[in-house]
Amino acid sequence: MRFYVTTPIYYVNDVPSIGHAYTTFAADALARFHRLRGDDVFFLTGLDENSQKTVQAARSRGAQGRDAIQKYADEMAGTWKQAWRILGVTNDGFIRTTEQRHADVVKSFYGRVKAKGDVYKGVYEGLYCDGCEAFVNESDLIDGKCPLHKTEPKRLREENYFFKLTRYADAVLRHIEANPDFIKPETRRNEVAAFIKAGLKDVSVSRPNQGWGIPLPDDDSQCFWVWFDALLNYISGAPADAWPAQAQLMAKDIIKFHCVIWPAMLLSAEYALPKTIVAHGFLTVNGQKMSKSLGNAIDPIALSRKYSVDALRYFLFREISFGADGDFNEKSLVERHDAELANAFGNFAYRSLSFINAKTDSLVPEIADASLTPEDEEFRKKTSEICGVVGKEFEACELKAAVDASMRFADECNRFFNAREPWALFKGSGAQPVEARNVLALSASAAYALALCLSPITPTASQRVFDCFGASGAKAPRWGDLTPAGSGSRIAKPEIVVPKLALDEKKKK
Numbered sequence: 001m002r003f004y005v006t007t008p009i010y011y012v013n014d015v016p017s018i019g020h021a022y023t024t025f026a027a028d029a030l031a032r033f034h035r036l037r038g039d040d041v042f043f044l045t046g047l048d049e050n051s052q053k054t055v056q057a058a059r060s061r062g063a064q065g066r067d068a069i070q071k072y073a074d075e076m077a078g079t080w081k082q083a084w085r086i087l088g089v090t091n092d093g094f095i096r097t098t099e100q101r102h103a104d105v106v107k108s109f110y111g112r113v114k115a116k117g118d119v120y121k122g123v124y125e126g127l128y129c130d131g132c133e134a135f136v137n138e139s140d141l142i143d144g145k146c147p148l149h150k151t152e153p154k155r156l157r158e159e160n161y162f163f164k165l166t167r168y169a170d171a172v173l174r175h176i177e178a179n180p181d182f183i184k185p186e187t188r189r190n191e192v193a194a195f196i197k198a199g200l201k202d203v204s205v206s207r208p209n210q211g212w213g214i215p216l217p218d219d220d221s222q223c224f225w226v227w228f229d230a231l232l233n234y235i236s237g238a239p240a241d242a243w244p245a246q247a248q249l250m251a252k253d254i255i256k257f258h259c260v261i262w263p264a265m266l267l268s269a270e271y272a273l274p275k276t277i278v279a280h281g282f283l284t285v286n287g288q289k290m291s292k293s294l295g296n297a298i299d300p301i302a303l304s305r306k307y308s309v310d311a312l313r314y315f316l317f318r319e320i321s322f323g324a325d326g327d328f329n330e331k332s333l334v335e336r337h338d339a340e341l342a343n344a345f346g347n348f349a350y351r352s353l354s355f356i357n358a359k360t361d362s363l364v365p366e367i368a369d370a371s372l373t374p375e376d377e378e379f380r381k382k383t384s385e386i387c388g389v390v391g392k393e394f395e396a397c398e399l400k401a402a403v404d405a406s407m408r409f410a411d412e413c414n415r416f417f418n419a420r421e422p423w424a425l426f427k428g429s430g431a432q433p434v435e436a437r438n439v440l441a442l443s444a445s446a447a448y449a450l451a452l453c454l455s456p457i458t459p460t461a462s463q464r465v466f467d468c469f470g471a472s473g474a475k476a477p478r479w480g481d482l483t484p485a486g487s488g489s490r491i492a493k494p495e496i497v498v499p500k501l502a503l504d505e506k507k508k509k
């Protein structure tokens with residue numbers, strides 16, 4: 001199966017915050033899960049560079065003229081790419097909207113929309129929010145300010161080309177209603193449907209050319225409106241046969257662009273619609289959305305250096321209901337990491353694999369079916385059931401539910417190991433009792449399967465477990481492998497799977 005997953009393209013003048021990292025980690029987790037399943041994955045992220053924000057930010061640093069602005073964008077793009085590398089993000093593509101390949105797609109797509117009779121010239125008169133890079137209605141404002149950017153929009157009167165969005169309102173609404181998975185979660189789906197029902201207006205395709213952006217092929221006094229241009233990154237940034245995307249991830253701030261304008265553009269140009277648009281909530285600090293413009297952004301790289309990338313990812317997807325807003329909280333990050341990831345997952349994997357190392361000369365025992373106790377059978381059944389649940393949750397882009405199920409599994413593993421007491425089964429016997437060997441074989445499988453379930457979220461810790469089994473290269477872990485790659489073969493002595501953060505903190509002192 002082909003699995004094409006996208007993040008929004010972030011504004012190049014910003015610096016990566018954990019808000020951006022949240023979406024990018026979510027897409028990364030889905031990409032990793034689908035790779036484990038053997039799907040043909042393409043994971044795209046990138047940068048939105050044709051915005052007036054780029055020009056303003058470059059100018060505020062003294063840049064004058066197109067080349068200097070481009071140079072500023074190039075430097076910032078380096079920062080973003082490096083951030084994703086440090087954070088272990090496994091994107092396959094990276095698109096910048098100042099690339100020629102992007103402009104080519106925008107122009108040809110526009111040609112199709114125009115040929116359809118969906119473009120006309122008009123005058124826009126109203127409000128524009130620079131932060132949103134969009135026209136806003138008086139009724140959207142709170143105390144005269146944009147609720148997201150807390151700034152007053154400016155009043156504009158300008159000539160634009162318009163896209164006949166209204167022509168597609170019914171078709172988009174019908175699609176939303178007929179496809180419950182098109183917009184997730186349901187609250188966002190309802191919000192978008194209500195927005196369309198309240199009545200749409202046509203939107204701009206272009207704005208007056210101010211020397212930055214992609215000029216219209218047939219009228220270079222105008223440039224493409226940055227959202228019309230930016231949405232097309234999902235086509236220009238991927239291999240020609242990748243579209244449609246299976247999952248387009250973002251926060252709720254930009255769903256109207258993605259769930260109304262984008263599908264209408266695609267219908268007009270006769271492209272397929274994406275399968276699912278997933279909108280998560282905002283990461284907040286003391287209840288306020290985290291953003292550079294509000295001055296409360298948190299640097300994900302500093303955090304990942306202080307703790308670890310796994311710790312950050314685990315916290316984000318375990319703590320916050322995927323879809324709801326969530327407050328960022330370092331104390332809870334440390335507590336959850338140590339009590340759950342380190343104690344429940346790390347400790348079980350380390351204990352069980354070390355025990356095999358010590359007691360069976362590092363050989364993962366074969367399971368002797370005839371000697372399995374009802375408790376063993378039950379645990380084996382549960383192991384495969386929970387893995388099934390975790391897989392379904394990842395398929396449905398339900399990241400918190402996938403982590404929650406994995407942690408229930410971790411608890412089962414610990415309960416089983418403690419209840420079956422393999423150390424007691426070995427006691428007093430020079431030989432290796434079959435019952436004890438079964439417990440170890442089941443525990444080894446469970447440790448492997450648990451690492452597999454968590455690996456889209458905590459790839460580094462999971463890899464430590466896979467390494468014990470020599471599971472890499474041709475023997476790379478595959479979703480659904482519940483028996484370790486090396487059942488009946490040797491495992492390496494494990495290192496600590498998840499080092500505790502609280503201990504690390506003490507060591508530092």
Ligand code: MSP
Pocket residue numbers: 007008009010011014017018019020022023048230231232233249250251252253254281282283284289290291
């Ligand atoms: N450039 C547009 C998107 C164009 S996509 C065709 C844009 N850029 S942005 O830099 O403002 O990024 C917004 C996105 O960044 C959000 O939708 C979300 O994915 C992510 N987030 C940035 N801050 C966030 C939070 N505080 N919380 C959650 N997500 C956040 O909009």
